[in-house]
Amino acid sequence: MDVCFRWNKKNTYSLAALAPLVPEALKVKKPHDGVMIYSFATRQKDSIFKEVKKADTESIFIAGGPHPSGAPEETLDYFDYVVIGEGEETLPELIETIKSGRDVSTVKGIAYRDDSGKTVITEKREPVDLDKYPCFDPKIVMSPLEISRGCPFRCRYCQTPRLFGNKMRHRSIESIVKYAKYYRDLRFTSSNSMAYGSDGIHPRFDKVEKLLSALKDTGPKDIFFGTFPSEVRPEFITNESLELITKYCTNSKVSLGAQSGSNRILREILRGHTVDDVVQSLELCFEHGITPVVDFMVGFPDETEEEQDMSLELIQWICKKGGNVHSHYLTPLPGTPFADVKTSPVSKRYKKVMGKLALTGQATGTWE
Numbered sequence: 001m002d003v004c005f006r007w008n009k010k011n012t013y014s015l016a017a018l019a020p021l022v023p024e025a026l027k028v029k030k031p032h033d034g035v036m037i038y039s040f041a042t043r044q045k046d047s048i049f050k051e052v053k054k055a056d057t058e059s060i061f062i063a064g065g066p067h068p069s070g071a072p073e074e075t076l077d078y079f080d081y082v083v084i085g086e087g088e089e090t091l092p093e094l095i096e097t098i099k100s101g102r103d104v105s106t107v108k109g110i111a112y113r114d115d116s117g118k119t120v121i122t123e124k125r126e127p128v129d130l131d132k133y134p135c136f137d138p139k140i141v142m143s144p145l146e147i148s149r150g151c152p153f154r155c156r157y158c159q160t161p162r163l164f165g166n167k168m169r170h171r172s173i174e175s176i177v178k179y180a181k182y183y184r185d186l187r188f189t190s191s192n193s194m195a196y197g198s199d200g201i202h203p204r205f206d207k208v209e210k211l212l213s214a215l216k217d218t219g220p221k222d223i224f225f226g227t228f229p230s231e232v233r234p235e236f237i238t239n240e241s242l243e244l245i246t247k248y249c250t251n252s253k254v255s256l257g258a259q260s261g262s263n264r265i266l267r268e269i270l271r272g273h274t275v276d277d278v279v280q281s282l283e284l285c286f287e288h289g290i291t292p293v294v295d296f297m298v299g300f301p302d303e304t305e306e307e308q309d310m311s312l313e314l315i316q317w318i319c320k321k322g323g324n325v326h327s328h329y330l331t332p333l334p335g336t337p338f339a340d341v342k343t344s345p346v347s348k349r350y351k352k353v354m355g356k357l358a359l360t361g362q363a364t365g366t367w368e
Contacts (some may be wrong), residue, residue, distance in 0.1 A: 001099055002026060002034030013143045013189065013229075014039040014065055020137035021092050027140075031055035035095060038079070039065035039087075042333055052078045060098060064091065066159050070335025072111035073119055082111040085163050086149075088133045090125055127164070130171040135179045144229055145179055147171050147211070148190040152200040153233075155259075156269050156337040157297070157330060160191050168200040173214050180215055185222045193226045194236035205240045212248035222250040231255035231295060234273050237281035242288040253291045253324075256281060261314035262307040265300050275314065282318060292323045298350060298367050299330040299343040308350045316353065319362045327354055327365040 003025040005015050018039075019025065026032065031051065036059045040048050045067050052061055064083035068075040072082040081104070083090045090109040097104050104112060109125035130149065136142050148171070149164040168191075180186055192200060197207025215223055225245060226232045232241075232254055245251065258278045260266055266274060278294075285292040296311055315325050329346065332338045346367055357363035 002032060003095055004028045004032045004034055004036050006031070006036060006038045008044075010041070010044055011039040011065065012141060016136040016141045016143035017133065017146070018087050018091055019140045020134045021088060022095060023137075031057045031059055033058045035060045035062060035098060037062045037064070037091070038068075039063070040067055041065060042067045042070075042331060049078045062091070062094065066163065067334060069163055070159055070333060070339070072121065074334070076111060076113055076119060080112065084109050084111060084121070085125065086128050088128045127167070127169060130169055131175045135171075135175075138182045142182060144187040144189045145171075145176055145183075146189045147176055147193070147196055150200070151191040153272050154270050155272075157300075157333065159333050159336055162335045168195060168198065170197055173211050176211065177214050177218055180218055180221070183221065185224070186215060187224045187227070188230050190230045192233050192236060193230040194232045194241050203236055203238070203241070205238075205244060208241070209244055209248075212244060216248050223248060224251045225249045226254045227251050228255050228293070231257050233257060234277045234281040237284055239284065239288075242284060242290055245290065246288060252289070253293050254285060255293045255295065256285075257295045258314065259295065259297050260300070260303075260307070261296075261310035261312070262303075265303060265307055268302075269300060275310075278314070282321070282323065285323070286321055292318065294318055294323060294325050296325060296327040297330050298327060298346055301338070301341040301344065303344040305347040305349070308347050312350055312353050315357070315363070319357055319360070323362075325357070325363050325365075327363065327367045329367050 003022055005019060005025050005027055007015060007027045007029060038048055061079040062081045063075050063079040064087050068082045069084045072084060075082050081094060094107050094110055097107055105122060108123045111119060111121045114120050135145055148168055150166060150168045151161045152166050152168060154161055194203060194208060196211055198204040234256060259271055261275055263275050282292050296315060298308060318325055330343050332341050351368060354363050354367050
C-alpha cells in the first residue's frame with residue numbers, strides 16, 4: 001500500500017517535519033491510490049474538500065494541520081481520519097495501524113467515525129519533545145528552523161496555544177545548530193522569537209544570545225531573527241533584545257504583533273499588552289535603527305469605526321516614522337473562541353487610508 005503526502009506551496013513547512021518520519025511516503029500533486037495525507041489551514045479547506053470529494057481513487061484519506069485539528073467533525077465529512085495537533089508521533093503510528101489492520105481506537109490524538117457513523121476522538125497525546133524529531137530531511141525538503149512551539153497567551157483568535165499548548169517548548173541549541181548547517185540564509189519559526197529559552201512571559205535574553213552566538217560560530221551565514229515567518233511580542237522588544245539583533249543578525253527589520261490601536265479591543269482579544277506597550281517597543285526600534293514591520297488585524301467582533309480609526313492613527317504614525325505595516329481582515333478560525341463570531345465591517349476610511357499606504361509600499365495585506 002502506497003503512502004503519499006499531498007504537497008502544495010501552502011503546506012511545505014508542516015510536511016517538512018513529517019516527511020522524514022514516513023520515509024517511504026511519495027510526494028504527489030493529486031490523489032493517489034493508498035494512504036493520502038493532507039495538511040491544510042482554513043483558507044485552503046474548500047479547495048481541499050472539493051479535491052477529496054471528486055477523487056476517483058482507492059484511497060484512505062488522512063488530514064492534519066490547523067483546520068482539521070480545529071474542526072475534526074467537518075473534516076470527517078471528507079476524510080477518513082484526522083490527526084489532531086502535533087503529528088510527529090501520531091501520524092506514523094496511525095499509518096502503521098491502518099496498514100496492519102489493527103484497531104485505530106488505540107491511537108492517541110486522532111478523530112474518525114465508527115461503523116455507526118459516530119465521531120470518535122481518542123485520548124489526547126502528550127506534547128512531543130522537539131529534540132527527538134527532525135526539523136526536516138534536507139534530501140526531501142527544507143523549511144525555516146522551528147525553534148519553539150506553544151504560547152502561554154490565549155489570544156482569542158489564535159490557534160497556536162490550542163494546537164501546541166500554552167507551555168512553550170524549545171528545541172535545544174545543539175539540535176538547532178545541527179540543522180542550521182544546511183543553510184546560508186537562516187530563518188526561524190516561533191510564536192515569539194525573543195521568547196526562546198523562556199516560559200514565554202519572562203524573557204531569557206541570555207539564552208537567546210547563546211543561541212545566536214552558536215549560530216554565528218557555525219560559519220558565514222545570514223541570520224534573520226524576529227522576522228517573518230516569526231514575530232516578536234511588544235514587551236520582548238527592549239534595548240537588550242535589539243542589541244542582540246544588531247550584534248548577531250543580518251536583518252534590519254523586526255516583525256512585531258500589535259493587532260489593534262484600541263485598548264478595549266486588546267483587552268477583549270486577550271492580547272496581554274496595551275497600546276502604550278506597542279508604542280514603547282516601536283520607539284525603541286526606531287532609536288536602534290531597526291525598522292518595525294507591525295501586524296494589525298481588523299474586523300474584530302463589535303469593533304467600531306472609531307476603534308478602527310485608533311488603529312489607523314497608530315498605523316499612520318508608524319509609517320510616518322519609517323516603519324511598515326501588515327494588516328489583514330479577521331478570519332474566525334476553528335478551535336478558537338472566535339470560531340463562530342460575527343466579524344465587523346471595515347470602514348471606508350480604513351480601506352482608503354490602507355490603500356494609499358499600500359501604493360507607497362509601506363502597507364501590505366488584505367483588509368477587505
